[in-house]
Amino acid sequence: MTSSTGIQLPEPYRDTARKIIHIDMDAFFSSVEERDNPALIGKPVIIAKHPRKTGGKGIVSTANYEARKYGVHSAMSAYEAYKKCPQGIFVEGNYKAYKEASNHIRAIMNRYTDLVEPMSIDEAYLDVTTNKVNESSAIKVARRIQKDIWNETRLSSSAGVSYNRFLAKIASDVKKPAGLTVITPAKAVAFIKELPIEKFPGIGPKTAERMHELNIYLGADLYKMEQMDLIHHFGKAGLSYYKKVRGIDNKPLTVDRERKSVGKEHTYLHVLKTEQEVQEQLKRLAQEVHGSLERVQKQGKTVVLKIRYRSFDTLTRRISLPDYVQKKSDIFRYAAELWDQYGDVNREIRLLGITVTNLQPIQYKTLSLFQ
Numbered sequence: 092m093t094s095s096t097g098i099q100l101p102e103p104y105r106d107t108a109r110k111i112i113h114i115d116m117d118a119f120f121s122s123v124e125e126r127d128n129p130a131l132i133g134k135p136v137i138i139a140k141h142p143r144k145t146g147g148k149g150i151v152s153t154a155n156y157e158a159r160k161y162g163v164h165s166a167m168s169a170y171e172a173y174k175k176c177p178q179g180i181f182v183e184g185n186y187k188a189y190k191e192a193s194n195h196i197r198a199i200m201n202r203y204t205d206l207v208e209p210m211s212i213d214e215a216y217l218d219v220t221t222n223k224v225n226e227s228s229a230i231k232v233a234r235r236i237q238k239d240i241w242n243e244t245r246l247s248s249s250a251g252v253s254y255n256r257f258l259a260k261i262a263s264d265v266k267k268p269a270g271l272t273v274i275t276p277a278k279a280v281a282f283i284k285e286l287p288i289e290k291f292p293g294i295g296p297k298t299a300e301r302m303h304e305l306n307i308y309l310g311a312d313l314y315k316m317e318q319m320d321l322i323h324h325f326g327k328a329g330l331s332y333y334k335k336v337r338g339i340d341n342k343p344l345t346v347d348r349e350r351k352s353v354g355k356e357h358t359y360l361h362v363l364k365t366e367q368e369v370q371e372q373l374k375r376l377a378q379e380v381h382g383s384l385e386r387v388q389k390q391g392k393t394v395v396l397k398i399r400y401r402s403f404d405t406l407t408r409r410i411s412l413p414d415y416v417q418k419k420s421d422i423f424r425y426a427a428e429l430w431d432q433y434g435d436v437n438r439e440i441r442l443l444g445i446t447v448t449n450l451q452p453i454q455y456k457t458l459s460l461f462q
């Protein structure tokens with residue numbers, strides 16, 4: 092295609108071979124609360140501390156569909172929610188229960204495919220092009236997962252099925268709660284053309300505003316824009332909009348293979364011969380392991396020390412703790428304790444390593460729950 096600048100850009104390729112499902116739980120936090128306290132069912136439920144208790148502070152995590160009828164929604168101030176729906180029942184979040192439900196749901200998904208990319212506590216993408224139950228219909232897989240989730244957790248979810256992430260995500264939002272929407276390659280472009288621009292995943296309020304200034308309100312308006320012009324106005328994102336409005340999103344799922352441990356070790360060309368050298372190296376290793384734990388947002392319950400002597404004799408000794416550790420000072424303290432108990436500096440040290448295992452994610456903090 093020729094742009095207004097006269098430069099020719101290649102038309103992007105549309106991959107329609109994959110089968111992608113997006114699952115998003117319905118009114119997640121409040122559904123967990125209703126399940127665990129049936130007295131709430133049928134009433135407007137708002138997940139937030141009551142503004143009376145916080146002196147008017149606090150933000151709504153979510154609200155059930157009953158409360159949404161009054162205009163209450165996520166990220167609204169609890170005070171505003173109270174004004175809109177004074178009879179609403181304010182429930183403080185119970186993060187542990189949500190996390191537990193989320194883990195269970197993830198385990199169900201993993202029974203169908205290992206290609207699961209969680210996006211938040213209540214949503215995930217699944218690539219079921221090939222899957223563990225040998226079901227060629229992605230729609231049937233989605234239905235089975237929704238059914239399993241309901242049977243095993245008593246929580247309802249909505250699913251979107253299509254050939255890429257972008258469309259699957261749009262689809263899961265079409266019919267809520269308990270919906271299942273399919274966007275086929277044949278229908279994709281027509282579907283996107285009718286979509287208001289602010290409903291495009293990845294287009295936030297600011298970008299939407301800039302699009303409005305360019306007279307882009309619907310997918311159809313975006314479709315008419317030339318590739319080069321979109322790049323001019325929106326940079327790299329412009330190219331992505333150009334593709335998405337044509338139903339193109341070839342990005343594969345990113346699967347985080349669960350890390351079981353985080354460790355560092357160093358081999359010393361000049362063997363360590365003094366207690367002080369060992370202590371310094373343990374501190375350095377503790378610092379590095381702490382950094383890695385922080386990057387993966389995990390903490391661990393077991394600290395392992397590895398020692399290799401000049402003779403190449405190698406030993407690993409571990410200590411399992413009642414509480415999770417992540418801080419550098421804790422990792423160092425336990426590694427140093429192991430060293431005191433099992434190490435012998437007179438044998439001269441060729442290698443030291445510290446590993447933290449028995450990991451769990453650090454508590455997820457939502458925008459609003461813990462303020």
Ligand code: TTP
Nearest residue numbers: 116117118119120152153165166213457458459
């Ligand atoms: P969402 O999936 O955005 O909302 P939802 O599941 O409550 O409702 P829907 O049926 O429309 O999907 O978010 C999932 C959970 O994440 C939600 O239950 C509460 C939490 N959350 C916050 O704590 N703060 C926020 O601002 C948002 C958007 C969500």
Ligand code: MG
Nearest residue numbers: 115116117213
């Ligand atoms: Mg949800």
